[in-house]
Amino acid sequence: MKEAKRQLAAVMFTDIVGFTALMQSDERIARQKRDRHRSVLETLIGGHKGEILQYYGDGTLSIFSSAIEAVSCAIEIQKDLRKEPEVPLRIGVHLGDIVHDEEGIYGDAVNIASRIEAHAIPGSVLISDRLSEELKNHPEFTLISLGKHNLKNVQRKVEIYALTNENLPYPKREEFRSQPEKDEKTLAVLPFLCMSKDPEDEYEVFPFDVSQGEVRFDSDVDSTEAQKVDDSTETYCEDCAWHGSLQKIKEA
Numbered sequence: 001m002k003e004a005k006r007q008l009a010a011v012m013f014t015d016i017v018g019f020t021a022l023m024q025s026d027e028r029i030a031r032q033k034r035d036r037h038r039s040v041l042e043t044l045i046g047g048h049k050g051e052i053l054q055y056y057g058d059g060t061l062s063i064f065s066s067a068i069e070a071v072s073c074a075i076e077i078q079k080d081l082r083k084e085p086e087v088p089l090r091i092g093v094h095l096g097d098i099v100h101d102e103e104g105i106y107g108d109a110v111n112i113a114s115r116i117e118a119h120a121i122p123g124s125v126l127i128s129d130r131l132s133e134e135l136k137n138h139p140e141f142t143l144i145s146l147g148k149h150n151l152k153n154v155q156r157k158v159e160i161y162a163l164t165n166e167n168l169p170y171p172k173r174e175e176f177r178s179q180p181e182k183d184e185k186t187l188a189v190l191p192f193l194c195m196s197k198d199p200e201d202e203y204e205v206f207p208f209d210v211s212q213g214e215v216r217f218d219s220d221v222d223s224t225e226a227q228k229v230d231d232s233t234e235t236y237c238e239d240c241a242w243h244g245s246l247q248k249i250k251e252a
């Protein structure tokens with residue numbers, strides 16, 4: 001078995017938008033677009049010293065030893081596929097460490113490139129923040145930041161950039177759907193209306209649930225069961241809330 005090789009590479013994913021639906025409606029045109037997609041990539045990726053590692057249906061996985069070559073290639077691919085018959089392609093590129101063996105490539109760089117490509121729109125080229133660092137001394141490339149986003153199975157937020165060369169389209173920030181934030185504890189402080197006529201009962205709270213990131217009042221609790229909380233119990237309220245609903249607080 002061939003020994004695995006670790007290397008720094010620009011990883012590129014491409015994907016034809018709407019290919020599955022097109023196959024169902026017109027298989028001949030779908031195959032025509034797929035074949036054109038592969039033909040263009042084989043010519044341009046090889047010309048930019050890249051390597052196509054895998055075809056998967058309507059998509060490809062490729063690597064480049066140079067970030068500049070990868071970006072230049074991506075722009076040329078989109079420029080060529082605008083011509084008839086047009087192929088609506090998404091491209092995502094990331095720079096990172098990969099492990100390459102006879103079975104394929106592995107590593108966070110592969111996952112990040114794939115997630116970035118999924119955020120692209122037809123005709124666009126999206127790249128990661130790390131790849132954008134390699135372009136700072138190359139003014140021929142024009143970029144626009146689309147903000148930092150949570151990507152599935154990626155521990156850090158990734159700032160995504162869109163290439164705007166050759167009038168390439170790009171998604172608007174509001175079109176992005178980031179993964180939810182990590183489950184972090186937060187404390188909701190809400191005002192309550194005093195329901196007692198006794199001025200000594202000025203501070204009352206009803207049990208509420210803050211599990212699963214939401215604050216929900218317990219509708220089964222009668223107002224007469226509200227528990228009085230004085231200023232000395234503030235820290236205990238927070239601790240109790242994480243376990244479900246507020247209950248009677250012991251004196252500190």
